[in-house]
Amino acid sequence: MLDSVLPGKPPAPGPVPREPPRTAQRRDRTISQRGQNLTAASRRTRRSLLLLVLPAALALSGCVATPQPGITNSNTPSRTVPGPTAGVATTSAPLESTQASNKAPVYWIGRSNENVFLYREFRDVSEDDNPITRALRVMMSQKPLDPDFFTPWQNPKMLATSISGKNVITVDVSADAFNSNLDADMAERAIQQLVYTATAAGASAGLTDTGQQIQVVVLVDGHTDYVAFNRVRLGSPTSRSVGMVAPVWIIDPQEGAELADGAVKISGRSTVPGGKLRWELLRTDGSAKAPYLNGTITAASEADQAGMFNLGVNLGPGSYEVRVSQVDPAGKVKDLNVDTRGFTVK
Structure with missing residues (x-):
């Protein structure tokens, strides 16, 4: 008995009380139900969040990933002009030079x-x-x-x-x-x-x-x-696109021009430097057109005059139409890339 009250020595442990069986069972069922309720609530919360997030994600995906169909940018046009036909080059027209004319x-x-x-x-x-x-x-x-x-x-x-x-x-x-x-x-x-x-x-x-x-x-x-x-x-800096300009282009005379009789100068440009051109002059009377003169000419090949052509003819008073076209090297097309101008000689 003296050992149980000596200083510094803890008392001997006694028996641990036990819960009644029914009370322990009720406690275990309560904890289990709480766990199930928390799990179900978590699942409902995650499901609600997904229902909110998925439409936004789909909408964002639709805005960013799906481009508008059929729309191009001005600085990167699609290839709208076919490639060279029968050896015809498609190039950009040279930039115009300074002139004093108004x-x-x-x-x-x-x-x-x-x-x-x-x-x-x-x-x-x-x-x-x-x-x-x-x-x-x-x-x-x-x-x-x-x-x-x-x-x-x-x-x-x-x-x-x-x-x-x-x-x-x-x-x-x-x-x-x-x-x-x-x-x-x-x-x-x-x-x-x-x-x-x-x-x-x-x-x-x-x-x-x-x-x-x-x-x-x-x-x-x-x-x-x-x-x-x-x-x-629009909105991006845009340059001249190669292939847009006409392959054959009569510069003078302009449509409807009135010229003095005698020597008439016809000039223009081709996109094929050194290429052959066919030209023809027609006499016009209303809607009727009759062949008058024709021939061939070669476009200049020099760097400073590349593609330019000049033709001089003597014409009397009357109405005319000039036609210029590139000669198809393959011979498949008679008038390839033709350009025409109507004018009058007084």
């Missing part, structure tokens, strides 16, 4: 054989705006002189242009200029028609450095990313 270079769209290309005319313009704005205004609001050409643009309420020091032309135009229903190929040609006209006007007026590439940025009502004609996204 005529503005304007590009139009025209058909040749089964293809569609850009053709240029020089047009009289007013002195109200800067040279680039004047040329684009003609392109968007007037008709071409040649009935074989056309333009899909509409006369806009607002049109303004400016040039940065890095040879970038900015064109700001109102959305009503695009009120035409075009397919993808024609929409890309229409944007290139604007690019060719703006760069030509800037170069011919001496406003840009012709030794460097000139780019065009198109804004619509002051904003980028507008989808022109519901086909082409």
Whole structure:
């Protein structure tokens, strides 16, 4: 008995009380039910979160991963012009040189054989705006002189242009200029028609450095990313696209020109330097046309005059049509990439 009360020595442990069997069973069932309830609640919470997250994830995936069908960027057009046919090269027209004339270079769209290309005319313009704005205004609001050409643009309420020091032309135009229903190929040609006209006007007026590439940025009502004609996204710096310009192109005389009788000069350009061209003159009387003169000529191959051709003929008073086409090396097409001009000799 003395050992049980000695200092520093703990008392001997006694027996541990035991719960009644029914009380322990009730406690185990309660803990189990709580665990099951927590597990079910967790599953419901995860399911609710998934129902909230999945639609958002699917919507985000739809916005980011799925591009708009049929829309290209202006600076990366699709290949709309077929490759060389029968040895015909498709190249970009050289940039226009500076000139003192008050005529503005304007590009139009025209058909040749089964293809569609850009053709240029020089047009009289007013002195109200800067040279680039004047040329684009003609392109968007007037008709071409040649009935074989056309333009899909509409006369806009607002049109303004400016040039940065890095040879970038900015064109700001109102959305009503695009009120035409075009397919993808024609929409890309229409944007290139604007690019060719703006760069030509800037170069011919001496406003840009012709030794460097000139780019065009198109804004619509002051904003980028507008989808022109519901086909082409604008806003990126865009250059002239190779293959858009006409393979054969009569520069002089222009459609409807009136010339003095005697020596008449016919000039133009081919995209095949050193290539052979077939030419023909027709006498016209109303809708009737009769062959008058014909022959062949070779386009210049020199670097500074590559593709240019000149032809001199003596003509008396009357109405004429000149036709120039490339000679198909394979002989499959008689008039390959033909261009025509009607004029009168007084």
